[in-house]
Amino acid sequence: MKLYLGIDVGSVSTNIVLIDNQGKLVRKLYLRSQGNPVASVQKGLAQVIKELKDYEIAGVGTTGSGRQMIGKLIGADLIKNEITAHAVACLHLEPEVRTIIEIGGQDSKLILIKDGIVNDFAMNTVCAAGTGSFLDQQAARLQMEIADFGNTAATGNHPVRIAGRCAVFAESDMIHKQQMGHPMEDILAGLCEALVRNFINNLGKGRDIKPPVIFQGGVAANQGIRKAFERILGHKLLIPEQFDVMGAYGAALLAQNEMMSQKLSTKFKGFQIINETITTSSFDCDACANQCEVVELRQGNQLVACLGDKCGKWSNQIMEEGLAIS
Amino acid sequence: MLKVTIPHLGNSYIPLSALFREVGLEVILPPPISQETIALGAKLAPEFACLPFKINLGNFVETLRSQTIDLIFMAGGVGPCRFGYYGQLQQEILRANGYQVDFLILEAPKTHPRELWEKLKKYLPKHRLTDFSRALSYAWQKAKAVDTFDTLANQIRPLEKKPGATSRLQKKFYHALNAAVLHKDIKKIVNNALQELSSLSVKTEFKPLKIVLLGEIYMVLESQVNFKIEETLGNMGVEVKRTIHFSEWVFEHLLLSIVKPNWRQKQFLLAKSYLDNFVGGHGLETVAHTVDAAVNNYHGVVELAPFTCMPEIVAMQALPAITKDLGIPVLPLIIDEHSGEAGIRTRLEAFVDMLAYRRSRSRGGELLEVVSRN
Numbered sequence: 001m002k003l004y005l006g007i008d009v010g011s012v013s014t015n016i017v018l019i020d021n022q023g024k025l026v027r028k029l030y031l032r033s034q035g036n037p038v039a040s041v042q043k044g045l046a047q048v049i050k051e052l053k054d055y056e057i058a059g060v061g062t063t064g065s066g067r068q069m070i071g072k073l074i075g076a077d078l079i080k081n082e083i084t085a086h087a088v089a090c091l092h093l094e095p096e097v098r099t100i101i102e103i104g105g106q107d108s109k110l111i112l113i114k115d116g117i118v119n120d121f122a123m124n125t126v127c128a129a130g131t132g133s134f135l136d137q138q139a140a141r142l143q144m145e146i147a148d149f150g151n152t153a154a155t156g157n158h159p160v161r162i163a164g165r166c167a168v169f170a171e172s173d174m175i176h177k178q179q180m181g182h183p184m185e186d187i188l189a190g191l192c193e194a195l196v197r198n199f200i201n202n203l204g205k206g207r208d209i210k211p212p213v214i215f216q217g218g219v220a221a222n223q224g225i226r227k228a229f230e231r232i233l234g235h236k237l238l239i240p241e242q243f244d245v246m247g248a249y250g251a252a253l254l255a256q257n258e259m260m261s262q263k264l265s266t267k268f269k270g271f272q273i274i275n276e277t278i279t280t281s282s283f284d285c286d287a288c289a290n291q292c293e294v295v296e297l298r299q300g301n302q303l304v305a306c307l308g309d310k311c312g313k314w315s316n317q318i319m320e321e322g323l324a325i326s
Numbered sequence: 327m328l329k330v331t332i333p334h335l336g337n338s339y340i341p342l343s344a345l346f347r348e349v350g351l352e353v354i355l356p357p358p359i360s361q362e363t364i365a366l367g368a369k370l371a372p373e374f375a376c377l378p379f380k381i382n383l384g385n386f387v388e389t390l391r392s393q394t395i396d397l398i399f400m401a402g403g404v405g406p407c408r409f410g411y412y413g414q415l416q417q418e419i420l421r422a423n424g425y426q427v428d429f430l431i432l433e434a435p436k437t438h439p440r441e442l443w444e445k446l447k448k449y450l451p452k453h454r455l456t457d458f459s460r461a462l463s464y465a466w467q468k469a470k471a472v473d474t475f476d477t478l479a480n481q482i483r484p485l486e487k488k489p490g491a492t493s494r495l496q497k498k499f500y501h502a503l504n505a506a507v508l509h510k511d512i513k514k515i516v517n518n519a520l521q522e523l524s525s526l527s528v529k530t531e532f533k534p535l536k537i538v539l540l541g542e543i544y545m546v547l548e549s550q551v552n553f554k555i556e557e558t559l560g561n562m563g564v565e566v567k568r569t570i571h572f573s574e575w576v577f578e579h580l581l582l583s584i585v586k587p588n589w590r591q592k593q594f595l596l597a598k599s600y601l602d603n604f605v606g607g608h609g610l611e612t613v614a615h616t617v618d619a620a621v622n623n624y625h626g627v628v629e630l631a632p633f634t635c636m637p638e639i640v641a642m643q644a645l646p647a648i649t650k651d652l653g654i655p656v657l658p659l660i661i662d663e664h665s666g667e668a669g670i671r672t673r674l675e676a677f678v679d680m681l682a683y684r685r686s687r688s689r690g691g692e693l694l695e696v697v698s699r700n
Contacts, residue, residue, distance in 0.1 A: 065668060065672075081676045081679070082672065117687045118680045119655075119680075206643070289358035
């Protein structure tokens with residue numbers, strides 16, 4: 001069986017999917033990166049192929065903020081930005097969709113679809129309030145599991161007013177409301193509303209949010225945020241079954257299409273990467289005023305990839321050496 | 327000889343060093359803008375000052391740390407944009423931090439270019455008006471040369487067969503032009519460079535997407551802070567049309583504003599249904615050029631603004647209405663000292679994917695095919 005691998009290396013989670021050549025999902029995995037993307041990809045790959053028999057990886061796509069590094073490390077056939085990857089997966093599953101709301105660890109995106117094509121998109125620029133990391137942080141402060149956080153928020157019927165413009169001010173507002181004696185569920189519901197309003201003011205400004213609206217990304221698991229969106233938008237939200245791995249799904253679909261239509265053979269380096277020792281180190285290149293922070297990736301003792309140099313001085317060198325070796 | 331310095335603004339150092347050298351001043355350029363420059367400026371400037379202000383300040387500090395400078399040349403202005411007051415404030419900040427240095431703040435003359443000359447004269451060793459006008463024409467020649475080359479480079483880059491060939495020629499050209507001293511040398515360098523650029527081997531069957539680049543002047547012109555956006559887009563196979571050029575800006579503010587006070591008429595007309603006010607900076611131009619891009623069938627617009635930039639924020643509010651009416655997609659990018667290259671790149675890639683898909687959909691292409699090819 002030919003399978004296609006999609007990996008989404010995000011700020012908070014590492015997601016992996018395997019699809020077949022019909023684009024159907026075979027395996028999926030959502031894993032917390034815990035600040036170590038390489039280790040979590042290794043761990044994830046080991047889990048995802050466990051007990052899988054008679055298969056062959058025919059193509060690999062990576063996406064997410066770590067797409068370049070992981071792509072180089074494992075030998076991806078296609079490296080794609082997460083906005084396109086999310087839109088591709090969503091359109092594959094729900095061709096009728098008009099609006100995609102995606103909230104991940106540190107990014108939020110609004111993608112508008114018209115006649116089955118991406119017509120407009122917006123992504124948060126200077127503010128990350130309302131994304132998964134902030135919710136995580138608040139849950140930790142309240143000593144709650146993130147899953148309970150969402151469920152509790154969903155039971156709050158009188159959301160309190162909280163300033164959602166800035167994560168720090170939102171937090172001090174929450175503390176103040178706690179000290180005033182408001183019940184926890186109303187405070188959490190208020191926080192969810194504030195964050196949703198922040199999303200709509202930042203990304204939705206001047207844009208028509210038309211149904212069907214799909215909500216995906218890790219934060220779509222949060223009942224409180226879901227409910228707040230529905231209340232404020234006045235539309236029911238659709239949550240795809242694969243909501244938490246849509247980026248990886250999109251990357252796999254893109255890789256599958258690329259490999260099949262171009263009849264290419266994969267550059268995937270194989271699953272032995274799971275057991276290799278991968279180390280990273282970095283240095284500041286002082287060859288010019290750019291002063292790039294260059295990252296070196298070593299597999300065992302061998303340098304396998306360089307990233308971060310604007311001019312290609314280091315990364316091209318690896319490519320040349322790599323060619324010489326093979 | 328009087329030692330002077332100027333802040334960086336894209337390639338403006340090429341014509342400006344020529345100008346000052348010609349009137350007998352020694353020009354000390356700040357080191358190229360680096361992360362260190364930005365950090366130095368951000369440390370001294372108010373947090374909510376705009377990024378160009380911080381980088382100017384960083385330029386000055388980096389120069390003053392290693393050199394004795396008699397005079398800093400800074401442009402000024404009178405519009406609602408904070409830029410008009412940069413020089414005065416920067417001088418105060420530098421003094422408060424122990425750098426005693428004089429500023430000469432040059433503003434667009436109100437009645438006649440001679441006003442500018444009267445202000446400058448007392449500093450110059452060569453102070454006949456003929457010296458000045460000769461220096462001006464010399465600098466003008468260089469300014470035009472840079473802009474002519476850059477415009478062509480943006481058309482060639484998406485088509486180049488050998489990646490990086492255009493940018494290599496560009497670098498070489500800047501270097502040669504900056505070193506040239508005689509009129510006839512400049513002419514020769516420009517002609518050769520344009521010749522070389524046009525004879526690069528290019529893909530003939532490829533039709534690049536066309537994007538208009540506009541926004542706040544500093545962010546548009548300074549490639550060290552806009553993450554080399556023209557080159558980045560060009561390498562993604564996009565033809566970039568930049569709406570702001572240093573030579574035009576000088577021409578408009580030094581000459582046009584005096585001899586033809588209604589020179590903005592066309593822009594007012596273009597922008598009128600969306601913005602009926604000169605909001606300062608390049609706000610009006612941003613709206614006008616977006617309408618212009620839509621009318622002239624460009625595929626998209628990228629707007630650059632420093633965080634907290636008033637004119638661009640005003641203009642930005644008008645753009646969704648233009649998108650709705652005229653169907654031109656706009657990607658606004660707000661940049662400050664905290665912006666990361668990865669974030670900007672992700673947005674640009676997604677924008678280009680979207681434009682490629684929109685274009686091919688109008689010709690019946692499939693989503694997956696188009697975006698994976700990019």
